[in-house]
Amino acid sequence: MADNKKMNLITPRDVDFAKWYTDVVKNAGLIDYGHVKGTIIFKPYGYAIWENIQKILDAEFKKLGVENVYFPLLIPKSLLLKEADHVEGFAPELATVTKVGDKTLEEELYIRPTSEVLIMTHFAKEVKSYRDLPLIYNQWTNVMRWEKTTRPFLRTSEFLWQEGHTIHSNPEEAKNLTLKMLEVYAQFAETALAIPVIRGQKTEHEKFAGAAETYTIESIMYDGQALQSGTSHYFGDNFTKAFDIKFQNNNQKEEYGYTTSWGVSTRLIGAIIMTHADDFGLVLPSAVSPVQVQIIKIKDTPEINTVVKDIQTNLNQYRLFVDETDKSFGYKISEAEIKGVPIRIEIGPRDLENGCVTISRRDLRNKVQVKLADIVDYVNTEIVAYDAALFATALKNSEAKTFQATTMSEYQTILAKGNGIVLVPFCGDVKCEADVKQKTATNSRCIKEQKKGKCFNCNKDSELMVYFGRAY
């Protein structure tokens, strides 16, 4: 359990960003490390953030007609081999079940790194006629990708996510759905998480294994590195051809279907931390914060308890928490700060003599005397202002860390000064991007727009303006 001293154990963010990050994650009580390399245990406070993310996103999905399903954890080896690009993308990261009890299995089974191939074989059975389309499925699951370098939430061997999978009768409808889901993610990031994002298409080099087109939302963290925060893939008929998924169209002719997939993961919790948290700990956007308003009593008197009860009644639309433990007043304040609670209300005998309470906003760490009669209005106003301030600060940081360059030398000069993303003219060629990656250890984040120019790396004619930079 945390003690008072622990509150001061967060490395300052500007001194060592990586260490600051893990200090925040551990000291806020979000996780513990698992036994197996690269795995984490979601403690109640960490899991509650994920539950709030799930609740909001799942409701958005259902508005769009998404149906939840559950497909098995294990994928037979022979099945994964069916789509060549797809298996190549995942092969080195696959956790493999080879036996049960003492018995060796006839065929090796992979723990799902994603479920395209399982869902495709199911679609092949379900889809006979255009009347059966579209199918718009989603599942909330655990997946495994055995990563070499891991960091809590950002990159873990096992992670929690949602994976949407759809099949359509024509490419336009599938493409529209791909973009619609990207927009669901972008809106969610910007409104619920107060994280500004850049929406765009991935280059050929960076697209998902097996996809025709990959779209992404990229966010710029406090340290200027980009984080891919959600992706939406249009597969065209790549998978339906590999899995022979045909349907009879309304002219009684057989056609291949068109598929998509889209996902966000517990990585979003990492994005929240690296966007909003500070040297005092977490700073949580109110929509996903397990506690939105925390009440701290300076003493345990009948007068104070009456005021607490009134506040609980009047603010019951919020997730409220009154810490009734015998921890010290100072400890409770530190804990509310480190856990990133948006609004903190302190009630003491001196405040009450003046008919007031003291209210603090986590981002400002201010202390404002508020009359009892004004508490509801004050909290309602401040919680909105709080989320808006988080977004504005993050946007300012993103803008300050977004640059332009036209040549490799300019690009390298910018990145030598610090992290950020840099808009450059780029030819789009896979080999050229591999060359950039090898030279600079950076890659493209996403395409901003079509525009003629000369590639910043190979100097050939280019038609794309693309963001490049360091990324998690």
Next chain:
Amino acid sequence: MADNKKMNLITPRDVDFAKWYTDVVKNAGLIDYGHVKGTIIFKPYGYAIWENIQKILDAEFKKLGVENVYFPLLIPKSLLLKEADHVEGFAPELATVTKVGDKTLEEELYIRPTSEVLIMTHFAKEVKSYRDLPLIYNQWTNVMRWEKTTRPFLRTSEFLWQEGHTIHSNPEEAKNLTLKMLEVYAQFAETALAIPVIRGQKTEHEKFAGAAETYTIESIMYDGQALQSGTSHYFGDNFTKAFDIKFQNNNQKEEYGYTTSWGVSTRLIGAIIMTHADDFGLVLPSAVSPVQVQIIKIKDTPEINTVVKDIQTNLNQYRLFVDETDKSFGYKISEAEIKGVPIRIEIGPRDLENGCVTISRRDLRNKVQVKLADIVDYVNTEIVAYDAALFATALKNSEAKTFQATTMSEYQTILAKGNGIVLVPFCGDVKCEADVKQKTATNSRCIKEQKKGKCFNCNKDSELMVYFGRAY
């Protein structure tokens, strides 16, 4: 996709119960079979039932202060070996990861069959003082137990469940929680699922691997076989000793903690089917039915659509579904029946001439003309009566299939006539129960009460009245 003929493809329940069960499961669109032996794919309609179960139970848990967490999927071999009884119980069923990509792992990893050992090692780190106790955790996850004989929902290699895990400072509190959770399950089964249950303790022979005491809710299916529908385990200090989990009590002395675990799984969906479904398909209790009221239009006229809109507005507290596809009227009715929708409202031009609609209850398969102005009251009343009727029918069946015997010969005579559970005096001895199992291929379901007598099998003095019988 289903077609009209398929509706007649359900084997009658009294002809072949096992075949009837799989026919209902498949034709109601609940599942498809997975690639890996004994796994199932939850299709949208099947998964929606599980989502409803989750929503209700999770809210009940949270009322009792349960906090949700997530622990990793994989358990290192060395960790599982720590509690001897526990590992012995699961060893032959463990799916084992031995390599990642091409690389063989140094230590084999098991896919969790349950998470006691992972959670215990975490508790060992978290629990220092009596102030840290109790910890009341739960997780909703997938687990694997490689069963030899599998059947959808009832016994599958991978299943979905919740597993609660708690640690307390004293045995009384831990035991109380064990029993409180059993009561949550019993209430849920009886009120939300309309399934009558018997609450009781398991015998020594049947208790969970590693537990001091196991409590169960047992339900009697239509065919007279019992189904263990939920269990709650009191571990005493078995696990805290094995994992050395000590805390400082309020006298500054070190003590071992006391733990519990409790779970229900997707098996509950099997219980619903085998309790309520009939020769026409599923019959779903309203609390968990994905559709509570289905509206079927006989024609697509402006008048009919106006009435549909009114009904949608007036009954919006229910999960409503209006089938707008171009399937035939008869097909839509069959589909609503096979999917077990509690209340069906049919609206046609002739009904409307009389200012009426036709309403059917799934259990009665009746057709009642109801005046437009009376629809809301009628549906409100009938949906309550429907759930009550499901419970009453199930209870009548349970009672008709519950017997008493005092000797092995009486016991065998009863079971020779058909399935059921039989209350017998039993000594409680593990070897005696193993003998019963070997002779009769049946075992105990749970202890009803303490009462002196002579054991029905070994004829020694006994102090227990115990239910024995065939079970899933």
